[in-house]
Structure formats: structure tokens, C-alpha cells
């Protein structure tokens with residue numbers, strides 16, 4: 654699996670802070686289970702978040718942040734286990750391991766949908782597109798996180814393969830098209846406001862580390 658498209662830093666930070674709605678957290682967790690880069694980034698965010706928080710009580714304003722955290726970050730032993738099938742473990746807990754065993758609802762020519770009940774806010778669904786099918790604009794007013802589980806998907810922001818995530822906010826209108834082999838994707842949508850701007854600003858000092 655060659656992953657080239659990742660969730661935004663703001664999404665990863667919200668995930669690390671435990672503030673992502675359930676649907677978006679499920680897709681992010683699915684991506685983290687197949688993407689060592691984002692997995693490590695979130696681990697680092699959690700570590701830094703803990704360090705900053707533990708530094709807060711009684712800390713004088715302007716006190717320098719310790720140059721190096723005293724806790725040593727231990728990367729997971731060995732490579733992250735690849736999922737046994739197409740469905741990453743965090744999603745398999747919700748939908749099972751077999752995409753073909755799901756009951757799909759036919760939406761339009763070459764397009765099927767499957768809603769997935771999810772706790773914690775946001776909406777989660779899967780869609781299956783036949784080769785070349787154009788996914789109609791589905792009117793998201795908030796954040797939308799799409800991860801490809803099978804095949805490829807393309808829109809104006811680029812092409813997405815298995816494991817890739819398309820992370821959009823409401824400012825982007827897109828009309829995804831299923832690739833030559835069709836595609837199955839999981840999509841999380843959220844209508845509530847995320848702290849996108851604030852988090853991006855906070856992320857900047859160590860972005861690209």
C-alpha cells in the first residue's frame with residue numbers, strides 16, 4: 654500500500670486531543686492503522702500535548718518549554734500490522750471484514766450506499782462506485798473525511814488510492830469519480846465546527862518535524 658494522501662494536521666491534532674466527532678475519528682483511526690507516518694505523528698502530538706498540559710499548573714507565563722521531553726517516545730515495536738483484509742481493524746469493528754458481504758443500498762446507476770451507525774457525533778457511510786461513476790455532489794456543510802478501501806477515486810484535488818484520505822472542509826466543492834476498477838470508500842461527515850484554524854496555527858512551530 655503506497656499512501657500519499659493524509660488527513661490534515663488539524664484533523665490529526667483534533668484526533669490526538671480526543672475532540673474529533675465519532676465518525677471522523679473512526680476514519681482517522683482507520684487511516685492511522687495503515688499509515689505509519691500519521692500514526693507516529695499522532696503519537697508525538699499526544700506526547701507533546703501531555704507534556705504541555707503537565708507543564709501548565711503553576712507555570713509562570715513565559716517560562717520556556719523544556720527543550721526535550723523527559724519521557725522517551727518509544728515507537729511501536731516492529732511495523733504496524735497490516736490489516737488482514739481490505740477493512741482496517743478500527744472499521745472492521747463497525748462493518749465487519751468483508752465489504753462484499755455488506756448489504757448495499759442502490760442509489761443510482763453504478764452507485765451504492767451503506768450507512769454505518771456511529772456514536773460520538775457525525776455521520777458515517779460507505780459508498781461503492783462502479784468504474785467511472787461520478788459521485789453526485791453530496792452537499793456537505795462541514796468537514797468531510799473520505800478514505801479509499803478499494804480501487805481508486807479522483808476529484809479536482811487529485812487521485813486517491815487504497816489507504817489515502819481526502820480531507821475537505823466546506824470550502825471545497827468536489828465531484829469524485831471512481832477509477833477504472835471502481836472503488837469502495839468510507840466517508841465521515843461532520844456539521845459542527847472544528848478548531849481548524851486555531852489548531853493549524855498551534856501546529857505550525859513543529860509542522861514538518
Ligand SMILES: [Zn+2]
Nearest residue numbers: 659688690691
Ligand atoms: Zn497518513
